[in-house]
Amino acid sequence: MAGLHLSQRRAGPGLLRQAAMALRLAALAVLAAAAQAAADCGRPPELENGSLVNEFTSETSFKEGAEVIYECDLGYVFKEDSLNSSRSVTCGEDSTWTTLQLKCELRNCGNPGEIMNGYSQTPNTTFGSKVTFTVRQDTRWWVAVTSCALLMVGKARSPRVKKRQCSSVKSGVAQWHSGRVALPAVTCDELPPIMNGVAPSPPNRENWKYGMVARYSCDENYSLIGAVELVCAETGEWNNELPTCRVVLCHPPDVPLNGQIEEGFRPTYMYRDTISYSCTEGFEMVGQSVIECAENNTFVPGPPSCKAVSCAAPPPIINGNTSSPADGDLWEYGMVAEYSCSAGYSLIGVGRLVCTESGEWDNTPPTCTAVLCHPPDVPLNGRMEVDSGAVFTVGDTIIYSCDQGFDMVGQSEIECGENNTFVPGPPACKLRDCGIPGEIANGKVQAPNTTFGSRAAFNCEPGYRLMGRSYLQCAVDGWDGQAPVCEAVSCVAPPPIINGNTSSPADGELWEYGMVAEYSCSAGYSLIGVGRLVCTESGEWDNTPPTCTVVQCHQPVLPAFSQMEAGIALTYTYGETISYSCVRGSQMVGRSTIECRENNTFVPGPPICKPINCGSPGMILNGYSQAPDTTFGNRVTFQCKTGFLMVGRSYRLCKAGGWDGKLPVCEEIKSSLPVGNPDSGESIKGSLHSNAHRKQGLGTIGIVAICITSFCTGIALTAGVSHIKKKRWCRPRQCKPCKRVHIIPQSNPGQVEVLTDHPT
Numbered sequence: 009m010a011g012l013h014l015s016q017r018r019a020g021p022g023l024l025r026q027a028a029m030a031l032r033l034a035a036l037a038v039l040a041a042a043a044q045a046a047a048d049c050g051r052p053p054e055l056e057n058g059s060l061v062n063e064f065t066s067e068t069s070f071k072e073g074a075e076v077i078y079e080c081d082l083g084y085v086f087k088e089d090s091l092n093s094s095r096s097v098t099c100g101e102d103s104t105w106t107t108l109q110l111k112c113e114l115r116n117c118g119n120p121g122e123i124m125n126g127y128s129q130t131p132n133t134t135f136g137s138k139v140t141f142t143v144r145q146d147t148r149w150w151v152a153v154t155s156c157a158l159l160m161v162g163k164a165r166s167p168r169v170k171k172r173q174c175s176s177v178k179s180g181v182a183q184w185h186s187g188r189v190a191l192p193a194v195t196c197d198e199l200p201p202i203m204n205g206v207a208p209s210p211p212n213r214e215n216w217k218y219g220m221v222a223r224y225s226c227d228e229n230y231s232l233i234g235a236v237e238l239v240c241a242e243t244g245e246w247n248n249e250l251p252t253c254r255v256v257l258c259h260p261p262d263v264p265l266n267g268q269i270e271e272g273f274r275p276t277y278m279y280r281d282t283i284s285y286s287c288t289e290g291f292e293m294v295g296q297s298v299i300e301c302a303e304n305n306t307f308v309p310g311p312p313s314c315k316a317v318s319c320a321a322p323p324p325i326i327n328g329n330t331s332s333p334a335d336g337d338l339w340e341y342g343m344v345a346e347y348s349c350s351a352g353y354s355l356i357g358v359g360r361l362v363c364t365e366s367g368e369w370d371n372t373p374p375t376c377t378a379v380l381c382h383p384p385d386v387p388l389n390g391r392m393e394v395d396s397g398a399v400f401t402v403g404d405t406i407i408y409s410c411d412q413g414f415d416m417v418g419q420s421e422i423e424c425g426e427n428n429t430f431v432p433g434p435p436a437c438k439l440r441d442c443g444i445p446g447e448i449a450n451g452k453v454q455a456p457n458t459t460f461g462s463r464a465a466f467n468c469e470p471g472y473r474l475m476g477r478s479y480l481q482c483a484v485d486g487w488d489g490q491a492p493v494c495e496a497v498s499c500v501a502p503p504p505i506i507n508g509n510t511s512s513p514a515d516g517e518l519w520e521y522g523m524v525a526e527y528s529c530s531a532g533y534s535l536i537g538v539g540r541l542v543c544t545e546s547g548e549w550d551n552t553p554p555t556c557t558v559v560q561c562h563q564p565v566l567p568a569f570s571q572m573e574a575g576i577a578l579t580y581t582y583g584e585t586i587s588y589s590c591v592r593g594s595q596m597v598g599r600s601t602i603e604c605r606e607n608n609t610f611v612p613g614p615p616i617c618k619p620i621n622c623g624s625p626g627m628i629l630n631g632y633s634q635a636p637d638t639t640f641g642n643r644v645t646f647q648c649k650t651g652f653l654m655v656g657r658s659y660r661l662c663k664a665g666g667w668d669g670k671l672p673v674c675e676e677i678k679s680s681l682p683v684g685n686p687d688s689g690e691s692i693k694g695s696l697h698s699n700a701h702r703k704q705g706l707g708t709i710g711i712v713a714i715c716i717t718s719f720c721t722g723i724a725l726t727a728g729v730s731h732i733k734k735k736r737w738c739r740p741r742q743c744k745p746c747k748r749v750h751i752i753p754q755s756n757p758g759q760v761e762v763l764t765d766h767p768t
Contacts, residue, residue: 048072049099057084057112074099080112083135087111118211119220194218196240204230205253216240226253231279233303254279258301266291267314277301287314290341290365317341319363327353327376339363349376352402354428381424389414390437400424410437412484413460442482451494458482468494470545471521497521499543507533507556519543529556532582534608558582561604569594569617580604590617593640593664622662630674638662648674 049070052060058080070076077096080086086095087110097105114134196216201207208222216222222238234251241247256279263269264285272283281301287293295312302308318338322330322345331346333339345361357374364370381400386392390410400406404424410416418435425431440460445453450472455464464487465479476492498518502510502525511526513519525541537554544550559582566572573587580586585603590596598615605611620640625633630652635644644667645659656672 048103049074049105052076052097052105053108055080055108055110055112057081058110070099072099072101072103078108078110083115084112085115087113119217194240194242194244196220196244196246199224199238199246200250202250202253205232205251218242218244222246224251224253229255229278231256231303233279254303256301256303256305258305258307261299261307261311264311264313266316267293267312277307279303283307283311285312290317291315292317292365292367317363317365317367319343319367319369322347322361322369323373325349325373325376328355328374341365341367345369347374352379353377354379379424379428381428381430384422384430384434387434387437389439390416390435392434400430406430406434408435413440414438415440440482440484442486445480445487446491448491448494450496451492453491460484466492471497473497473545473547497543497545497547499523499547499549502527502541502549503553505529505553505556508535508554510553521545521547525549527554529606531606532559533557534559534606559604559606559608561608561610564602564610564614567614567616569619570596570615580610582606586610586614588615588617590615594619620662620664622667625660625667626671628671628674630676631672640664646672651677653677 049072051068052064052070055078058078061077061079064076067076075096075098079095095110097108099105114136117133117135117137120133120139194217196218198216199207199222202224205224205226208224210216210220210222218240220240222240223236224232224238226232230253232251233254233256235248236251237248238250239247258277258281260273260275260277261283264287267285267287270284270286272281274281277283279301282298284298285293286297291314293312294315296309297312299307299309299311316338318340321339324330325347328347328349331344333343339345341363343363345363347355347359347361349355353376355374356377358371359374361369361371361373379402381402381404383392383394383398383400383406387408387410390408392406392408394406402424405421408416408420408422414437416435417438419432420435422430422432422434442458442460442462444458445455445464447453448466448468451466451468451474453464453466455462458464460482462482463479464482466474466476467478468474472494474492475495477489478492480487480489480491482488498520501519504510505527508527508529511524513523519525521543523543525543527535527539527541529535533556535554536557538551539554541549541551541553561580561582561584563576563578563580564586567588569591570588571591573589582604585601587601588596589600594617596615596617599612600615602610602612602614622638622640625635625638625644627633628646628648631646631648631654633644633646635642638644640662643659643661646654647658648654652674653676654672655675657669658672660667660669660671
């Protein structure tokens with residue numbers, strides 16, 4: 009058969025109709041927009057390869073509840089799965105159309121049929137397709153028609169090929185139209201029904217024509233037994249017997265040992281259901297891996313079995329041996345064959361072969377070659393007993409030794425082994441290490457390096473002396489001697505002293521390193537020298553013993569403001585005393601009597617005589633004092649503030665018992681002028697009558713000048729207040745300043761209070 013060739017195109021009338029429809033819709037667009045506001049629904053949805061029937065094509069708006077109907081374009085029919093849907097849509101309450109579920113597809117002319125003594129190139133059978141038949145020249149079946157052209161193709165004298173085109177009318181059924189010649193129709197009988205099944209019907213309710221295929225189907229739970237497809241042959245007969253519908257039920261077969269179901273596992277199986285098996289790793293399948301439920305309710309063929317994969321016996325090797333299987337005569341999957349060589353031979357290659365799941369060994373067998381060991385290297389600082397250029401076989405040995413001062417690490421004798429190497433490996437020669445020479449009591453060891461030829465130095469702690477050699481040396485046989493000993497250092501008893509004593513050791517009869525000997529003198533004697541001797545690390549005392557001499561105290565310096573009450577001497581012996589007293593106007597701080605004691609000094613030290621200080625002389629009201637020095641013999645003077653007169657003595661003297669006398673008093677000056685001597689420290693009261701003070705608040709100003717006993721006073725009255733200005737009245741060379749008197753108006757116009765200031 010020649011290959012298929014498909015030529016497909018849309019029907020011309022359908023394209024023209026769609027174009028006309030588009031123009032009509034465009035022309036009505038303006039009217040549709042204007043009517044949309046008043047209408048319930050606009051234009052209905054468009055149907056691909058279809059349109060509204062003629063009675064609805066001119067409508068632009070639709071009321072609620074309006075229903076429109078669709079039809080497919082020329083050459084198209086409604087798709088079968090959409091025929092159950094409505095061919096119309098309805099305008100709803102929400103001014104929208106219901107969903108359009110229709111679909112239009114190209115019409116199908118079906119099988120164009122078969123011809124005897126020829127063949128066809130089968131195209132697409134939809135609307136607009138073509139089919140080409142090739143017929144032998146001497147056939148007698150040609151019928152002349154007007155709608156088909158036929159051309160014959162072959163080895164005859166004038167081959168012609170005829171093309172048939174699928175056409176249709178809008179309301180008719182799609183069919184093949186011929187050209188000038190048509191073949192006579194070959195038909196087959198109707199197919200009878202079968203039990204528990206459904207007989208097929210010819211397409212488009214026509215006759216079963218030559219080349220058509222019929223397919224029976226069975227009811228639920230029934231299986232089709234026999235030919236699945238029946239073809240109408242060129243003889244007008246069906247090419248196969250009718251099938252039957254029967255209940256076929258296969259039960260699950262047993263799962264093979266060491267196997268499993270890969271696909272198709274279910275509780276029951278129907279006709280032609282299959283099961284796929286596989287074996288676990290290391291097992292191979294015996295039988296078919298896929299079985300099928302046959303019409304006799306059994307699986308054909310039967311389930312397979314899984315047997316262990318086995319390998320052939322591993323090949324033997326020369327000068328070697330092979331292990332035997334552990335569990336029988338067969339080498340099964342996963343088992344390992346061990347190879348070994350005879351003595352004096354070494355294994356070259358892999359010595360373990362594994363039986364794989366393919367039944368083959370995973371590697372090639374090894375070989376055994378004679379063992380030859382090459383001499384190993386001579387270790388540094390060592391040597392080996394062997395001839396140069398010697399060759400060693402299995403079992404030959406080499407003996408090693410190290411130079412003096414070096415120790416061997418490893419075995420001194422090695423042997424040529426089966427793997428062409430010496431076992432164990434050659435030793436090494438390491439510089440000998442004597443290790444730490446040990447610790448010594450009350451001392452320490454310094455050994456920065458403990459290898460051959462090094463020294464370890466010993467030192468004792470302070471207070472101990474080294475007994476023995478101060479170092480050890482690392483020799484061939486280790487340290488070359490015994491570690492020394494640190495003995496405690498001791499001093500001889502300290503020498504005694506005349507008129508004195510020495511302490512005894514606290515912890516025994518020996519004076520050991522660091523111990524202190526204390527010296528002391530008898531009463532009346534003083535220690536001359538160091539009184540504490542320390543036993544040093546050399547076993548000697550750190551100083552010479554002291555001496556005890558008679559105590560003599562030198563006369564101390566006489567403190568200021570003091571005097572001695574006994575005879576004065578230059579030196580005093582132990583126990584003699586000196587008594588002190590302070591001069592008039594001073595007081596003693598310390599003890600009045602001191603005594604000469606052991607350390608050639610007086611105890612306690614001489615007292616101190618400090619001048620008597622009377623402290624504060626006291627405060628006076630409305631006055632003040634001047635006291636530059638408050639010690640014994642000095643005086644303090646008192647003065648009153650302006651407007652006050654002093655009553656009492658104006659000074660006090662600092663005496664032995666403190667300030668003498670009493671504090672004076674400052675009394676306020678009333679409405680009388682002072683009479684008498686102002687420097688005597690006494691106040692005199694008087695009265696002054698003036699017509700100028702009889703009137704208060706008049707602002708009269710007057711000045712009265714009065715001279716009283718060598719001083720003058722100016723009185724000025726301004727706004728009820730009189731001020732006495734300072735004047736001078738004097739004799740030659742005896743001028744004294746006049747006191748300034750303040751005259752203060754009183755409630756009684758006849759009195760004034762006079763306040764006298766201090767002289768300036």
